[in-house]
Amino acid sequence: MTAAPLASVASSAEAAEDHLQASACPACLAAPSAEELAKSGDIKGARIMLSLPTAHCAVCITDVEREMEAYPGVRSARVNLTLKRVSIDAEANVAADALVEALGKIGYEAYELDPGMLSATETDKRGRDLLMRIGVAGFAMMNIMLLSIAVWSGAEAATRDMFHWISAAIALPTVVFVGQPFFSSAWGGLKHGRVNMDVPISLALILASSISIFETMHHGHHAYFDAAVMLSFFLLVGRYLDYRTRAVARSAAEELAALEVPRANLLRDGVEMIVAVADLKPGDLIRVRPGGRIPADGEVTEGTSETDRSLLTGETLPVYVGPGTMLSAGEVNLTGPLTLRVTAAGKDSSLHRMADLVAMAESAKTRYTTLAERAARFYSPMVHALSFSAFGYWMYATGGDVRFAVNISAAVLIITCPCALGLAVPAVITAASGKLFRKGLLIKDGTALERLAEVDTVVFDKTGTLTMGxxxxxxxxxxxxxxxxxxxxxxxxxxxxxxxxxxxxxxxxxxxxxxxxxxxxxxxxxxxxxxxxxxxxxxxxxxxxxxxxxxxxxxxxxxxxxxxxxxxxxxLRTGAAEAVALLTAQGKRVLMVSGDVETAVSALAGKLGITEWYSGALPAEKAALIADLMGQGKRVLMVGDGLNDTAALAAAHVSISPASALDAARTASDIVLLGADLAPVGDALRIAGQARRRIKENFAISAGYNVVAVPLALVGLATPLAAALAMSTSSITVSLNSMRLK
Amino acid sequence: MSILSYLIPISLFLGGFGLVAFLWALKERQYDDPKGDAERILSGKYDDRPKR
Structure with a gap:
């Protein structure tokens, strides 16, 4: 909180600078006034974003908006309750910390957010684009289905032809428009020599549309316009759910990152000024107040104090520092003000060396293949082979009737619609991550949930994770x-x-x-x-x-x-004992590894009932322990918060860190624990296991539909009605099954 | 059968009307804060459109 006012002053100054750079005209450079800002219509320079973690109701919205709009210089304020943020459009001279203070007075906790960090979620273009395509597909699907039902129930000759033509007029533009996400992804895959799930989807869409046009032109009985449009509708819904899960996780992760604005107090000719940590150079003098975090490696030139190194080494005992002591970035100054001469900053600092360890561990980690990807790898060639051999057989059997053979192979492609892959997996993941979010766990990585389900060994850090520090x-x-x-x-x-x-x-x-x-x-x-x-x-x-x-x-x-x-x-952290007990009850192997001295570690291990523990571990040793366990074929979940844990977090199969952890540790982990309670960790493993089971069930359900429908299609008995029925019932059953998550 | 020449255009028009309304709402960013909008109806403040 102490850093917030300084940070916001600097950021509004930066915002003003941005505006200067944006307007190339030298006159504006000389006199950038508020009126000009307003006239140019550029409100970017005066956009302030505040996070409102406690806002939850209509009263909160009106209170916050009224208070903000009454503040001199504020043009408008809008609360977004979904994101728990308020976006304020103000004159350039309004400082964010003053607004935070004003909100604090009426009882609302508020933090300034760095708008630059939030840019990706603020303009949610992709989500809106997908929603628009879903809307178009839904409209087309309903109208075509209306006409199709008439055909199925016995429309004949000219009437049937007319209905087919109207369907074509609706379906063709729709397929061209809504199919674009699939076409571009399939094309991108093919260019790199990969056959992804979108290839059979695109093929099915294109083949179904063209065969239907051909049939319509030749007064045929069967047209698959409804199937093509319905296929794209269901798959788009799946795609949107998938996108939403990622977007929500990303926005919350961005918010965590945007909260920390790294700054340092630089002493130049005896005058203190605030600079970004990135601008520090070796030889600079910096001042660190009690309670502040050391921003760069350095040697103490003035002042005595004690520092807390627990985030770096896991030691709980504060260390005495005086003139001549070397300090590493990330330590926390406890008692007296210190003046440091920077010895290493940026890339050379120990903080950065730690980040290099993380990068090394990450590059060693093989990319995880999700269940859906594994299924797709098996599914795509199989569908193509089936459809192609059906074409070949019927060409031979009918003595070269191309029209009939193509009809059969298109029907096969449509019926084997990958709805289970495209819709059911995102639906399960959305349901499960929503459930975990309510328990206070934020999934940062899409594949983390599946990896969590495989965990058999859990490694805890001590200081700051099992204990409060x-x-x-x-x-x-x-x-x-x-x-x-x-x-x-x-x-x-x-x-x-x-x-x-x-x-x-x-x-x-x-x-x-x-x-x-x-x-x-x-x-x-x-x-x-x-x-x-x-x-x-x-x-x-x-x-x-x-x-x-x-x-x-x-x-x-x-x-x-x-x-x-x-x-x-x-x-002890609340819920630590429950979490350990829950994990042991689930048959997981629980370990504790800490950089702290043996007596402290063994005492805690005894209290929690952990039999395997390691003390005095250096960061590299922690990572080596994880790598060793992974080498034995164990799937390791690492839970840690310190800088000394980052390499281990990155090396583990899946990792969790509390929100109180350092930025670097949060970045390295897949899941962030938002509350102070550790108990949800035990629950998370159970939910992840359940989600994995649901995904597999969904595969089984859709495989079941295919086992019945594909033989029908192969022998040429599948009508458009059968295709529509198989597709919609399988999509609906898998969605319902996904919601059974407890 | 001549009834079809009325009914089909009518159904298309109604469906199209719904689609246009949906696209308009989307463009006006009415789906940006569903939770907030659900609460806002309880507030007495007149609020004719989402502010940017």
Whole structure:
């Protein structure tokens, strides 16, 4: 939150710059005024996007819109409840952070989003294009079916011909227009020497239309216009569902990425300025405030503090830093302000080296073939072979009747319609990912659900995944009241996580902190103060004069008395125990791997009932462990949040990271856990397994229809009515089956 | 049978009318926020068209 105001000021400045670049005219460059902005009709420069995670009802919409439109300089505001965003059209000088603050005052949580990152979902051209084609196909299908029913029920001679001609007039333009997604995809595949699922679809559409035209011209009995249009309608619906699932996942993933605007405080000639992290160069001086994340590798030149490296290494113990200490990008500064000289930025920084590890792991991973792709690989050649051999046989059997033979092979192509592949798989995936989304799991990758269903081994990271990464005071009940109240009084002065934990423990026992004099924090060491004539210190072992101990601890000295040691343990994430129990109950092998020290890891493993665990693992070792398990033929699910997990996340068969994870870890994982609760992970595996079963059932159902209908078509008994019946009933049954997901 | 010369054009016209209405709604971005639109009917604010 502290970074938000700075970020938004800079981004509105950038937006103004964009406008300058957009207008090449030098006069505009000299004086870019708000009126000119308005006159040019270019509202791009003043578009502000805010995320509204808590908006959910009509009152929220009106509240937010009224508040925003009342704000000086705002032209209009529109809430999109589906995306939980408000899009604000304002004068160029309106800063987003002021709007966020205004919304905060009326009780709405809001975050600025980077509109550049959201561009892909904002103009949802592809989705609208598919919807338009579905509409056209649906219109054509209904009208042609009306005429077809008349033909089927016995229209004769001239009437039948007329109905066929009208059908042709509707069907031909429709097929040409709505079939384009299939034609272009089939053509693209053929150009690269691949026969994808769209080849038989396109062939069926083209063959069915042309044979029907030919039959109509020669007063034939059978025309397949309705079949051609119905085929494209059902397949387009499948295509749209598929697209929607991806678009929703992508938009939410983009939103997560757009929330983090990476910036650094650069010191130039003693003046602090905000720059993008990408613009840092070695030798630059940067300042990092307490609570801030170190943006680049560097050496401390000024200030003492402690840093939290848990996201990099998994260690929970804060590390002391002072002048001369080397820091890596990604560590979090805890207590005192630090000035750093950048030693490596951008490509050379340790953050980037970690990203290289991810890239290596990803390139080693073979591309996953989905069930649908495997089915298509088997299906396409088979359909072509069937249709072609039917043509060959009937040519031979009828002594060269091309018209009859082509009719038969077209009927075969139409009846073997790949509706199960084209409609049923997307329908199951849509239903399952919608279900997971409501449980707080966001699927980022289309094939992740199927991969999740195959998992037999689950590897958890410790810090930040199974635990919250925030310490809790151990055995706080046994500490005597006076000691705790003094410790709490000292802890008030610091925002260090251990100090906060002491305060929380004191509050839980309703102990009021005593009043102290000369309270001050010594960054990197601890807090000191005075109680009457007694001098007090709370902090690191060597500074207080206590025996250092292995666990996370802090020490309190009261005057000359022997120091008291406070021990801390990491707080278990809610649902962690349930998730582990659920996974074990499903017969999965559960492992824990952490970069933390052995005592902390074994204690947690005992608490959760995990028998296999590894401590002190380096990032590369984590990835190697995963690779080793994969080498043994195991399908591994990796759940992790830190930078030290990214390589392992990328190497695993499928991976999950919590939304609190670093950007890099979220990018490397396939599924993002949106809430703080870990329990949905166990459920996710069950739902994924169920979805996989439904997909297979759907294949079986459509295969069943084909087993009955294809022999009929082969012997020449399939009428357009039979084709229409087979196609629509199979499409409807597989869709209904997809909805049975629990 | 001459009734067909009325009925077929009428059915085509009605279907076409529905199609045009659908395409218009699509172009006007009326399907962009289905959840929000469902809630907006409860608000007293007059709102004749989606704002950009």
């Amino acid at each position: 925030t310490p809790v005071l151990e055995e706080s009940d046994t500490i005597d009241e006076e000691t705790l109240s003094v410790a709490a009084a000292l802890a008030v002065a610091s925002s260090h996580p251990l100090a906060k934990a002491i305060l929380a423990a004191a509050e839980a026992r309703e102990i009021r902190p005593v009043t102290l004099d000369d309270l001050r924090e010594v960054p990197g060491f601890g807090i000191e103060g005075r109680l009457g004539r007694l001098s007090l210190r709370l902090g690191r072992a060597d500074w207080v004069g206590a025996e250092p101990c292995a666990a996370t601890a802090t020490h309190l000295r009261l005057g000359e008395a022997p120091p008291v040691t406070f021990r801390f343990s990491d707080h």
